[in-house]
Amino acid sequence: MTRPLLQRSPMPGFGLSMGITLTMLSLVVILPIGALLFKGAEFGVANIWQVVNSQRVWTALFLSFRLSLLAALINLVFGVALAWVLVRYDFPGKKLIDASVDLPFALPTAVAGIALTTLYAPNGVFGHLAQTLGTKIAYTQWGILIALIFVGLPFVTRTVQPVIEEIEQEVEEASATLGAHRLMTLRRVILPMLAPAALTGFALALARSVGEYGSVIFIAGNLPLKTEIAPLLIVIRLEEFDYNAAAAIGIAMLVIAFTMLLVINIVQIFSRRRIGLV
């Protein structure tokens, strides 16, 4: 016998709560995304490919993806280190610093964008420093990277922190008793335990960065083929009223986002299995 669609329950309000849920979901999420997919179907796969396969679009997509990957990797290392420091060490102002890690979630992206640009532009504090060293940060790919590191910063820390808190010190003691050096314990005992959570945070940071717009456009300089990110290209096409091209790039970004999520989910299942969770 197959499972019934809805198991009988004495709880009231299924119709009402499900009705509200499905109405809102349809109106806000499903219908709009459906409109994009419908537009894509109307435009045709061959035409979408023709739009995406131009040098400018391809460069923008590749730039967004490459810099997001790099930013998420940097945040992976930095996030684990930050989580470790926040859980294991004691120093003055620790609680304040802990609370401030979520700042990129709370600070609007446009505010972050103009603030980072001011700091890293040639006449800003850090930008000036970079100039004396002979490099430029704002209006180059380095600037985009900084903005993407900023928006993705809390994800890894916030997923890894609870896991570090739950590590039982006996495991580390056992490892030390068996003769492992501290670094070896960290590498062979602690890091594998953190890996699944760190990977989740990495995935969230990556997904956020690929589609990021507000904090990037101010600092990017937005030069075609050099510092033009994919979301900006959609905005440009929309301003030209070229809805077909905008939809084509939008669909390409959706495909990239979902492929990434799929790959990361598969990797995660394997990494959990390897260390014996699940």
Place this chain on the structure above:
Amino acid sequence: MSDISRVKPFRSPTDEAPLARWSLTIGVIALLCILLYAPLAVVFTEALAKGAGAALKSLTKSEASSAIRLTLTVAAVVLPLNAGFGVAAAWAITKFDFRGKAFLITLIDLPFSVSPVVAGLCLVLLFGANSTLGGWLVASGHPVIFALPGIILASLFVTFPFVARELIPVMIEQGRAEEEAALTLGAGGWRVFRTVTLPKIRWALLYGTLLCNARAMGEFGAVAVVSGKIRGQTATMPITIEMLYNEYLSVAAFTLAAVLALLALVTLTLKTALEWRYADQLAATHRH
């Protein structure tokens, strides 16, 4: 006795060497300073670059005040809708067993993996003047795109999962037993919700709404696509910040930015206070 003072201080085998510990701590804090605190500080120093008077004066200009009014209006519509949806979705998902539940949760989470600009694009394609539905709406005098409804829909899209995601884990953990007991004792559905469920989830609801508010007031990408950036009409605070910044009106742009930064700091403070005070009533993943 004198021998003891020469013994190296005991270091537990589960601690890192002091040198490693301090350099890691200082390194991490230095990076936070460069990446987080410096940008936050620069918002306020740039706003006050020409004195507090100039900053305050820029806020009283019609551009700034109408942007603040619009952003507050959007938040006032989005928050109750999002909270209502979040409670309804969490109730349906945690109090009943049905097929396709995992799929439903995936759909609710979907907006987190869609770029805000793509979200705006979707709304333009659905409601824009050159679509069938949009053309009809414009003809009947109720335009969605380049108008308030579009901004609200865009804000709803990007904040969609916030409240539901916070409530679902909390309500799964709390189970159904207390609600079932209330039902057995003869309480009606609404009464069960109001007197049994709501008191248990109110802090989680507030927490989710707080995050939703921060995002709704600060959303840029999705709103930029649908708003049309009409001064005094569809320019929210973040959009106005962009316009002022691009016109080199630095003080005005950063003053408006400082208002949003203050809002972010208030949000962080309230959020942290909730995490410390009501840790047991928030989603299991939040610690402290």
